[in-house]
Amino acid sequence: MSDIKDLRREYKQGGLRSKDLPENPLKLFELWLEQAQNAGLMDPTAMVVATVDERGMPFQRTVLLKKFDEQGFVFFTNTGSRKASHIKQNNKVSLLFPWTDLDRQVAICGIAKPLPTADVMRYFASRPKDSQIGAWVSEQSSRISARGVLEAKFLEMKNKFSKGEVPLPTFWGGYVIEPESIEFWQGGDRRLHDRFIFDKDDNGHWQNERLAP
Numbered sequence: 416m417s418d419i420k421d422l423r424r425e426y427k428q429g430g431l432r433s434k435d436l437p438e439n440p441l442k443l444f445e446l447w448l449e450q451a452q453n454a455g456l457m458d459p460t461a462m463v464v465a466t467v468d469e470r471g472m473p474f475q476r477t478v479l480l481k482k483f484d485e486q487g488f489v490f491f492t493n494t495g496s497r498k499a500s501h502i503k504q505n506n507k508v509s510l511l512f513p514w515t516d517l518d519r520q521v522a523i524c525g526i527a528k529p530l531p532t533a534d535v536m537r538y539f540a541s542r543p544k545d546s547q548i549g550a551w552v553s554e555q556s557s558r559i560s561a562r563g564v565l566e567a568k569f570l571e572m573k574n575k576f577s578k579g580e581v582p583l584p585t586f587w588g589g590y591v592i593e594p595e596s597i598e599f600w601q602g603g604d605r606r607l608h609d610r611f612i613f614d615k616d617d618n619g620h621w622q623n624e625r626l627a628p
Contacts, residue, residue, distance in 0.1 A: 425604050425605075426518040426602025426603055426604060426606075426608065427518075427602075427604050428517060428518045428602065429518075429601065430601060430603055430609050431599060431601040431609035431611065432609070433611070433623075433625060436611060436623055438621060439621060440594075440597040440599070440613040440621055440623070441483070441484075441485065441597075443599060444483070444521060444597065444599075445483075447512075447514065447517075447519060447521065447599070448460070448512075450517065451512075451514050451517060451519075454516065454517060456514060456516055456517070458479070459514070460479050460480040460481075461477050461478075461479055461480075461512075461513075462477065462478060462479070462480050462488075462490075462510045462511060462512050463475050463476070463477050463510065463511040463512075463513065464476055464477075464478050464490065464498060464508060464509075464510055465508060465509045465510075465511070466497075466498050466501035466502060466505070466508050467501060467505050467507075468497075468500075468501055468504070469504055474497065474498070474501065476498060478490045478492065480512075481538060481589075486591055486593065487525060487528075487591040487592045487593040487594055488510060488523065488525075488591065488592045488594065489530065489589060489590070489591050489592075490589060490590060490592075491530075491535065491538060491539075491587070491588065491589040491590075492555070492587075492588070492589065492590070493550070493553065493554075493555035493584075493586055493587055494586050494587060494588045495554060495555060495557075495586045496555035497555075499588075502527045502590065506526050506527045506528065507524070507525075507526060507527075508524075508525065508526075508527045508592060509522065509523060509524045509525075510522070510523040510524075510525075510592060511523075518601060518602030519599075519600060519601055519602070520599075520600040521597065521598065521599055521600070522597075522598040522600070523592065523594050523596070523597050523598075524594070524595055524596045525592040525593050525594040525595050525596075526592070526593045526595065527590045527591070527592050527593075528590060528591055528593060529588060529589070529590060530588060530589040530590060530591055532583075532588075534589065535583065535587070535588050535589050536583050538589065539583045539587065540580075540583075544576075544581060545573075547576075547581035548569060548572050548573050548576060548581060549569065550584055550587050551572045551576075551581070551584050552565055552568045552569045552572055553565065594615070595614070595615050596612055596613065596614045596615070597612070597613045598610060598611065598612040598613070598626070599611050599612075599613075603628070606628060607628060608628035609625075609628070610625065610626035610627070610628055611623050611624065611625055611626065612624055612626055
């Protein structure tokens with residue numbers, strides 16, 4: 416195995432200063448997301464969702480952000496999945512956007528709440544048909560013997576829904592993460608990175624502070 420302890424690089428793509436921070440962190444998130452898209456990053460909406468099980472063991476996985484606004488950050492999933500099971504027991508979660516090609520990260524802590532069925536149906540109807548069928552195929556996080564099981568089930572469901580619209584599965588839904596804190600990390604030279612955290616106070620207003628790197 417190769418020696419990895421000396422693998423490093425300098426972060427010189429820019430800084431982040433307090434004078435440039437908006438009052439609302441969602442404005443900065445929107446700008447950074449747009450810049451990630453314009454930079455041609457692979458999957459700029461990919462975010463790591465961290466949850467905790469009943470034993471206190473943390474789990475992480477990558478999902479795609481599908482919407483964000485003042486209410487929070489939205490993603491969709493099988494409601495029988497491991498992440499959904501964790502959220503049902505403990506709805507405190509964290510999100511991480513690892514935009515490392517831009518020397519940036521955004522970390523969000525908040526409360527996960529189920530989306531209304533109407534919102535889930537609206538998004539599900541916008542998906543490609545094969546993706547809709549795929550949602551019916553997988554009992555997410557369950558153990559299976561081989562990929563062939565999925566392939567056979569997909570063909571079965573594709574035949575079943577060959578005519579007409581694919582209905583919304585009863586076990587498929589979405590969550591909005593209502594943010595309580597949002598941290599922005601911008602890499603800096605000599606490891607003097609810029610970090611700012613926005614915390615929401617009891618009145619729903621955002622306050623920000625600089626953090627040591």
